[in-house]
Amino acid sequence: MKLLDRRTTSDLTKLLIFVVVTTLATGVLVITIGNLSFAPSKDYRAEFVDATGVVKGDDVRIAGVKVGTVQDISIVDRDRAMVTFSVRSDTALSRATHAAIRYRNLVGQRYISLTQEIGDGAQLQEGDTIPVAQTSPALDLTVLFNGFKPLFQALSPADVNKLSYEIIQVFQGEGGTLEDLLSHTASVTSTLADRDKVIGSLIDNLNEVLDHIGDRDDQLSQLIKTFRTFVGGLKDDRQAILGSLDQISELSVQTADLVSGIRRPFVDDVKQLRAVAGSLDRGKSELDRTLQVLPIKLQKVGRTAIYGSWFNFYLCHFQGRVRLPGGKSLPLDYNTGSDRCDLGGNN
Known part of the structure; x- marks a missing residue:
């Protein structure tokens, strides 16, 4: 039990030391980042024609050393900026002090730089203002x-x-x-x-492009004239074009109404047409043979018709099936044996 108490006391002591050290380190970090100072200070003001970018908390420096911070920015006389800043009490400012806004970095942060100019060496009192004649805005x-x-x-x-x-x-x-x-x-x-070679190559290529354009100046001019004529024609016919668009719109409406009235029978016709196309596709070989024989048949028919408005037909051969009562069928195959059939008559 005593061993456990000793170990607990040791761990608690280490924890307290860690918390104290961490708190002190955090406080130093906050003071450093926040530019906090606990030294006594005095407040002064400076009037600028332009204080763009200056914000509360920006540094006030003398010879690059921070001596204070900006406390407030306000507008006076509608076209002036009054900057209130504080400096350490041990920093002496005179009536010849010049205040200038400088760039702290390229990000855009500013700071106020105080310099001692030649002139009245009387010290400024707390709350005094540096006049606009002794201030400079940022570049x-x-x-x-x-x-x-x-x-x-x-x-x-x-x-x-x-x-x-x-x-x-x-x-x-x-x-x-x-x-x-x-x-x-x-x-x-x-x-x-x-990079002169790259620049020289670029210039040479550009010269070559310009030479080609110069060689084809007539075609380019003609293209521009033709395009101008085309645009002018479109401009002159814009009313007709717009009117035709209206007519096209009306035609589309009428076509939609027509189709909507015959939609169901039209769909049925398409289906039947598909069936017909399928039948023709299945019997395309027979159809091809019929189309090949048809001119010969028509020629023979025409040759027969030259003797008058009548035709002679001879039955040479007959083949079929006769269905009897009871569902039975009897095949028939009959050859007439006519002499006309041997002479090449029509079957």
């Missing part, structure tokens, strides 16, 4: 990147991101230099130069 990336659009179309996404970041740093006056930008531009130019 308009849309206008900037539109100017580089032809260059970006020839780059890979990784090169575009790298060059864009360098451009932002140069034009915001922080990190990087114009020399770095030019070196990256030279790298881009080298990349384009490495």
Whole structure:
């Protein structure tokens, strides 16, 4: 029992230590991610002509070091943005302090950069406002990147991101230099130069296509004229075409009514026609023989009819069966023996 109590106490102690360490680590992580600060601070305001993208919680930095956070953004005079921010109490701001909105990254996050300019060195009091003359809005990336659009179309996404970041740093006056930008531009130019064969081949193929089109300019012009005439004819006959569509619609309705009235006998006729077609198919050999013999028979009949409007028929042979009372049948096979039959007369 004592051994069990000792083991339980040891496990409970380990569990408590784990919970405390985990709680402390979570708290540090929350403070780090949330940019929380427990140091005393002072609130100031800055007026901007454009504060697009600035949100509550963004950093306030001096020389790249975070000294505060943005607390609120409001609109004043309908065309101005008033940004309220806090900085640590040990950070001194003067009336010559300049506030500028900078891009934190290419995702679009911003921060406010505070710099000390030459001028009145009197300190700002808590709650004072940095006037709009001493503030700068963020760089308009849309206008900037539109100017580089032809260059970006020839780059890979990784090169575009790298060059864009360098451009932002140069034009915001922080990190990087114009020399770095030019070196990256030279790298881009080298990349384009490495693809000169592909570009040259593309231009040659395009020239060949244009030559073929130029050789057939007459046919192309004639095709365009013919198509224009065709479209013009359709335009002139649009009323007739639309009218014919109405007539076709009425004809369809009338046809549907006609079929609906004779649907059942029509179906029966189709069934009987199928039966007739089946019978003809089964006796097609006999039908073929009859069609072959029929011209000969007609020729003989016509030859006989030239002597007058009468015909002589001779019975040469008779064959059949006579059904007797009681269901019995008697076969008959009779040959007349006429001399006419030996002369090739009709049977």
